[in-house]
Amino acid sequence: MNADIRVRFAPSNTGHLHIGGARTALFNWFFAKHHAGTAILRIEDTDRQRSTEEYYDAILQAFDWLGLEWDEGPYRQSRRMALYKEAADKLLSSGAAYRCTCTPEEVNAMRERARAEGKTPKYDGTCRDRYDKDPNIPFCLRLRAPDVGETIVDDILTGEVVFENSQLDDMVIVRTDGTPTYNFCVAIDDIDMKISHVIRGNDHLSNTPKQLLVYQALEETTPKFAHISMILGSDKKRLSKRHGADSVLEYKERGFLPEALINYLVRLGWSHGDQEIFSKEEIVENFALENLNKSAAIFNPEKLLWLNQEYIKSADGDFLVESLDAGLRAQGLSPDVLTHKSREGIVDELRTRSSTLTEMIDGARFFFENEVDFDEKAASKFLTSESSGLMLKLRNELSKIDMFSSENVKSAFHRVMEEEAIKLGKLAQPVRVAITGVTISPGIFETLSLLGKDRSLHRLDAALARINQ
Incomplete structure (x- = not known):
């Protein structure tokens, strides 16, 4: 380490x-x-x-x-209030911080006057040397900013960023209700945790000179900064x-x-x-x-x-199967209607065409649903009296298969295609709609094989019944 x-x-x-x-x-x-x-x-x-x-x-x-x-960690600032109080007391004792009783309305008026005079709208230091002990009215603590010179942020990525001290406010470090402010807490935490590098978004760059003033007031070594x-x-x-x-x-x-x-x-x-x-x-x-x-x-x-x-x-195949199973169960479907080996085959088919696990799970739903949810447009186009005869012949060929592999399913398709003198699309698309409900799926031979013989025949029967009703 x-x-x-x-x-x-x-x-x-x-x-x-x-x-x-x-x-x-x-x-x-x-x-x-x-x-x-x-x-x-x-x-x-x-x-x-x-x-x-x-x-x-x-x-x-x-x-x-x-x-x-x-x-x-995780450290929590809300449990570190004693640390911030100790640091604030130290700054108050050294004169680096002072008590301020100016109300928000008075501070706003100061800023408006400065703005009207073309100056930087900021607190004018009214209370800088006003109190040497706690007054009997609400007060906050402010950090005394230098009036002249520069505060330089030496950033690893952008180089030196210069802030004129005349532009910096005497920032509040403890509010009137006793709670410390953001920039004060951040600086004290970074000091206490001995942070060597502060790596953060460049939208925080304007906070950095304020936090550097806290480091300087406490005579602490500043970290290196990288504003991304x-x-x-x-x-x-x-x-x-x-x-x-x-x-x-x-x-x-x-x-x-x-x-x-x-x-x-x-x-x-x-x-x-x-x-x-x-x-x-x-x-x-x-x-x-x-x-x-x-x-x-x-x-x-x-x-x-x-x-x-x-x-x-x-990705690891077992992880994808576990993700598939969890996603199906979350949708009220049982993954166990198909064997683990079939589910491995399903994720292997879908992993190359899925941008997200959600897309993979949605693409696999039809394998696990009890009934096919037909896209009506696809069903009207492909589940017709013309295609029913072809599907019936295929159904009979599929029923003769003992080992329901994709190769044997493919052979059944080719026997029907040769007998009817048709191309694959003429048979595959009606079967795809009958099996999946839609026109897009993994390869039809692989889809039928993974679905299994009994479930494939049941879906073909249901599609034929739909055509003939």
Whole structure:
């Protein structure tokens, strides 16, 4: 373990873990693993109105599904209040922080006056030297920002970012109700946890100088920063649900594999040559912050589907059968109407044509339903008096087969085709509709073989009865 490398991912439990946050978590996790460092999970749950246990549990469930095991945590800010109070008292004692009794209305008026004068709208320091002890009216604590000079963020990805201190506010670090504020808590946590690298979205860059002032006021060494680019939709606007940006657990429900989602999200902004598909071990071996793109990444749902299909193609067969069984049971169907071997054959047929597990399960439904759910348009076109004679002849040929293999089924088809002087499509499509209810399925010989002799004959009989009714 490299004790010098310590990173953290710090979501708020005010909502589900979405893919933007998941990508940031992955960058932190892979950076730590590459350097044999420590990856920490910290939940920022001080928003009393919006933080919930439901979202807290959902965040942990999302990481459990992704297979990310954190070296430390989850820590919760709500259980660390004594630490923040101790730090605030230290800043107050040193003079780096001061008591402020200005009301929100008074502070807003200050900002409006500054704006009208063409100055930076900020608190004007009225209470900087006003109190040397706690007043008898509500007060907050503010951090004294320097009036001159610069605060420089030395970012690994973007280089030096300079903030004029004259533009920085005396930020509130403790509210009038005694609760610490976001930027203060973040800085104190990072100091206490000895975070070496802060890897987060560049939408947090404006918070960084505020947090650096806390480090400086406490005379602590600052971590290294890497502010990663945002993920945008195809319209180059900030990613949202309308771009398909669901939560991590929604991707699980939609039938994505965690390995595929990890691969896709890491590749949104990171590259290693022209390689597209990476195992977790390969990412750990090759991950480097220097290989992160500075420009925004574009979210492409179609590419994610393609990648997920690639992972399904190469997935373990037993895992796919287990997924099929679970999905069927969730829909009220029994997988046990067919043997395990038949179910293995079904997933082998469907894995190459399914972009998600959900698609695979939906594609397999007809094998397990007791009655065929006909698409009326397909039935009207193919289940006709013209096709009934052909299907009846095939039904008789199929009934003679002892070993109901795809090869023997194929031979039965060819005997009817030769006798009737027809091509395969003339027979296969009516049979496909009779067996599946629709016009698209795996190969008809394989479909009948996997369905089994008894169930295939039963469905052909039902289709013939429908034609003759």
